[in-house]
Amino acid sequence: MRYLPLTEADRSAMLDVIGAPSVDALFADVPAEHYLDAPMANLPPHASEMAVERHMRALSKKNLAAADAPFFLGAGAYRHHIPASVDHLIQRGEFLTAYTPYQPEIAQGTLQMLFEFQSQVARLFGCAVANASMYDGSTACWEAIAMAGRVTRRDKVLLSSGLHPHYVSTAQTMAKFTADEIEYTLPALTAETDFAALAEAVDGETGCVVVQYPDILGRIGDMSALAETCHAAGALLVAVVTEPVALGALKSPGEMGADIVVGEGQSIGVGLQFGGPYLGLFAVRDPKHVRQMPGRLCGETVDAEGKRGFVLTLSTREQHIRREKATSNICTNSGLCALAFSVHLTLLGEKGLRALAAENHRLACKAADRIAKVPGIEVLNTSFFNEFTITTPVESRQLVRDLADRGVLAGVSLGRLYPDGDGRQTGLVLAVTETVTEEDIEVLASTLQECLA
Amino acid sequence: MPRYFTEEHEWIDVDGDIATIGITDYAQAQLGDIVFVEVPAEGRELAKGDEAAVVESVKAASDVYAPVGGTVTEGNAALGDDPALVNTAAETDGWFFRLNIADDGELDGLMTEAQYKDFVATL
Numbered sequence: 001m002r003y004l005p006l007t008e009a010d011r012s013a014m015l016d017v018i019g020a021p022s023v024d025a026l027f028a029d030v031p032a033e034h035y036l037d038a039p040m041a042n043l044p045p046h047a048s049e050m051a052v053e054r055h056m057r058a059l060s061k062k063n064l065a066a067a068d069a070p071f072f073l074g075a076g077a078y079r080h081h082i083p084a085s086v087d088h089l090i091q092r093g094e095f096l097t098a099y100t101p102y103q104p105e106i107a108q109g110t111l112q113m114l115f116e117f118q119s120q121v122a123r124l125f126g127c128a129v130a131n132a133s134m135y136d137g138s139t140a141c142w143e144a145i146a147m148a149g150r151v152t153r154r155d156k157v158l159l160s161s162g163l164h165p166h167y168v169s170t171a172q173t174m175a176k177f178t179a180d181e182i183e184y185t186l187p188a189l190t191a192e193t194d195f196a197a198l199a200e201a202v203d204g205e206t207g208c209v210v211v212q213y214p215d216i217l218g219r220i221g222d223m224s225a226l227a228e229t230c231h232a233a234g235a236l237l238v239a240v241v242t243e244p245v246a247l248g249a250l251k252s253p254g255e256m257g258a259d260i261v262v263g264e265g266q267s268i269g270v271g272l273q274f275g276g277p278y279l280g281l282f283a284v285r286d287p288k289h290v291r292q293m294p295g296r297l298c299g300e301t302v303d304a305e306g307k308r309g310f311v312l313t314l315s316t317r318e319q320h321i322r323r324e325k326a327t328s329n330i331c332t333n334s335g336l337c338a339l340a341f342s343v344h345l346t347l348l349g350e351k352g353l354r355a356l357a358a359e360n361h362r363l364a365c366k367a368a369d370r371i372a373k374v375p376g377i378e379v380l381n382t383s384f385f386n387e388f389t390i391t392t393p394v395e396s397r398q399l400v401r402d403l404a405d406r407g408v409l410a411g412v413s414l415g416r417l418y419p420d421g422d423g424r425q426t427g428l429v430l431a432v433t434e435t436v437t438e439e440d441i442e443v444l445a446s447t448l449q450e451c452l453a
Numbered sequence: 454m455p456r457y458f459t460e461e462h463e464w465i466d467v468d469g470d471i472a473t474i475g476i477t478d479y480a481q482a483q484l485g486d487i488v489f490v491e492v493p494a495e496g497r498e499l500a501k502g503d504e505a506a507v508v509e510s511v512k513a514a515s516d517v518y519a520p521v522g523g524t525v526t527e528g529n530a531a532l533g534d535d536p537a538l539v540n541t542a543a544e545t546d547g548w549f550f551r552l553n554i555a556d557d558g559e560l561d562g563l564m565t566e567a568q569y570k571d572f573v574a575t576l
Contacts, residue, residue, distance in 0.1 A: 153494075291489065316489070316514040325516075 064404060066272055070440035072367075074387045074431025075216065075412040076137065076164050076242045077275065078267035080356075081435055086269050086344050095339055104312040111310035114298040114333070117342040124247050124345075125261035126254025127283035131295035132333040134280030137264025138170035141240050143282060143294045143328055144260040145171055145180065145208060148236040150292045150327065154207030155180045161187035161194050162215025164242055165417050171210075180207075186418060189391060189427055191382040193221030199229040206235040208260075213239050213253055214246055216417070217380060217429060218387035227257025236260060243267050244281070245433075246385040248357030254285045261285070269344030270337045279337035291317060294328030356434060360386035364432040367441045371430070374449045380427070387431040389414075393452060396428040402451045408444055457560060458569035459520045464544055467560065472521055475548040476508065476539065479573050484510035487539045492528030492550050499523060499552060501559050506549045508539065521559040523552035 011023065020026055047055070066079050073079070090096065094109060104111060114132045121130035134140040145157055157180050159168055168184055175182050183201070187194070198209050209230055214220045223239060230237040239253030241263035253261045265279035266272075284293055291314065299313030319326040348356060364386045372379045376393040392399055397415035404410070414427030432441070457465045462480035466473040481487065489509040499505050499519035506517040506528075528550045532538055539547040554560070564572060 291491075316509045322514055 064407065064409060066409065069407050069409050070443045071409045071435065072411045072430045072432060072440075072444060073409055074243070074433075075417065075429050076166065076264060077272055077278075078243055078245070078386075078431060078433055079272055079435050080245065080267055080433050082269060082271060082340075082344060083347055085347060086340055089343050090336060090339050096336070105309075108310060110335070111298050111312070113339055113342060114296070114335075115300055115310050116346070117338045118298060120342060120345050121265075121281050122283050124244060124252065125241070125263070125281070125283045126252030126256075126258075127261050127285045128287045129290050129293070129297070130281065130283035131293055131297050133265070133335075133338040134262075134282050134295055134330055135334060136276065136278040136280045137240065137242055137262065137266075138164070138167040139330075140262040140264075140280035140282045141167045141210065141238070142171050142174045143280075143330065144238040144240075144262045145210065146174075146178070147260060147289075147292050147294060147327065148208035148238060149178075149180060151236060151289060152207045152234060154205055154235070156205045156207050157182045158198055158201055158206060158209045159184040160198055160209070160211040160215065161185050162217060162219060162221075163210055163212045163240060164216050167212075167240060186424070187215075187217060189217075189380055189389070189414075189424060191219070191380055193219045195221040195223055195226045199226045202226075202229050202233045202235055204233055206230070206233055208236045208238050210238040210240060211258075213241055213250075214243065214385050214387065217389040217427070218384040219381055219389075220250065220383040220385060222256065223253065223258060224256045227259075230259075231257070238262065241281070243385065243387065243431075245353070245357055245360060248353035248355075249361055249385060254283070257285075259285055259289065265337065265341045268348075269340035269342070277334060277337055279334045279341055290314065292327055293317065295330050296333050357385070359434045360432065363434065363436055363438075363441070364388065366438065367430065367432045367436070367444070370441050370445045371448065374445055374452065376452050377448065386433055387429060389427050389429050391426045392428055393426070395425045397425065399448075399451060400428065403444075403447055406447050406451070408447045410444060410448065456566060457520070457563035458566065458572075459518075459563060460572065461518055461520075463517060463520050465520050465560075465563065467554070470554050471526065471551055472523065472554050473548050473551045474505075474517075474520060476517060476543055477569070478543045481540050481543040481547070484508065484512065484515065486511045487536045490529075490532040490536045490539060490549065492530075492532060493525045495525055495527060497525040499525065508549075509536075517549060519552070520563060521552070521554050521556070523555045525550055525552045527551045 071079055118130040118132060134143060149155055159182060172182055193215055195211060202209060211223055227237045236259040238260045239258035244263055244265060245267050261283045263281040265281045270279055282295060296312060297314050299311050301309055301311050303309045315321055317327040319329055319331040368379050368388050371377055371390060378391045380389040380391060395415060396413035400410050400413045411428045411430040414424040418424050454466055454468050462477045464475055464477050487508060487510045491507040493505050499522055501519055501522040503519045504516045505519040508515050508517055529548050
């Protein structure tokens, strides 16, 4: 049997059907300057496995890894300590080898784990029902916007200026293919969130308002009044949580009236992993909205003998049954990351999560107080959890590079997050988790002072 | 009050300008236990053939189409609490929605009860 099944005739038959002159024509959207018309220059000849390994190891040493330096980066991805037992448990064959269950009810263990994950997310978010997870925080955020449109039949979307800019751009990209009108302005460097201004902007055409909690600058706003304004206008309030550990210390969005609460679950149980795979969290406060939810949903039931069991439920929302009328084109979940989240949260327990949150906040306060003493530095926030914004007398993007050269990973500059944003280039977002030591804070402060001198 | 039927297994009662629309007893029996019904909101404008409602059973989810065009005057709120009403009383209390008929002429192609019985017998 031939391994390559396509003949030239097969190819041209397929191209004829879709009306493309050639395979290359399918890539017409790739700008011409990015085409390679010859082999890459300076590509060395092939080498032995051992030589490649040695070469790659030498290359990797050029990195300054999160674990090798005082590390203050956050802005949507957080370094937390993950107990060794989490990795051990998720690598058990029963869990690791199980992909999305195609004959779900036979995989009772997988379903029970998903049910427990959903229960944890729902409780953390102050919601009635959470789904079995989505790809990541930004896509979960878009799914919430799309769901709000189905519920309200309105297409005007107000995004808070405090929403993570990557989430904003995901929403803007997706909205190109829908009728949604997205309103968004860049954040101002103020101590207050823009929740009050958003409430002013809500009108009878608003489908949903999307806020982040804590927001991209680390600010924490009470969204209760905004939720009331939204509900009075027939709109839904969507809350985005990029750092769920914060909910070990803060009132949940659901308790404040947010209708859909979504987030990034990476910070619990899932490492930084070079940016992915991550874990989208999705929950609704009011059970009446469950049928408009995207994604897989696991439910508890009893079997023919009256024993507790689990099923995938309300599947009629999903693509394999509803086709193009499904609530979402997402019909799987981030199983392994959800498991890691669930195992870590189970090991922490409610008490552990509260203690972890308290420790994060204690260290962040310590860091803010210490850094505020560096001449020229001002702390923007009057409220924060484990992340806050400072302003520096110079462009922070270059400052971060200077600090990295001195062995300190000092945070995410607003110049990097908002490359075109005037007036934000002096801002720097610093995250302080339990992985930061008091010595790290001292090193950050003194190196910062050195760089600014 | 004349009652009409469609090949999509909907029934339509016409009372003046108002049409009451539901699915037939045959349809509910084919669907099995009905667990959810989504009815159109009051004021929605429907053209003949538009998707108007969704009916979900333990086996499948199906769309219900508008057999005639018009403006929805009422969705059956009782189905929200008790979707099984469609199983027990498909052609009476289990109606889906009412609309104000835009064009009487659209009723012309629909089947009578006798024609629908003959149609079902061929399935």
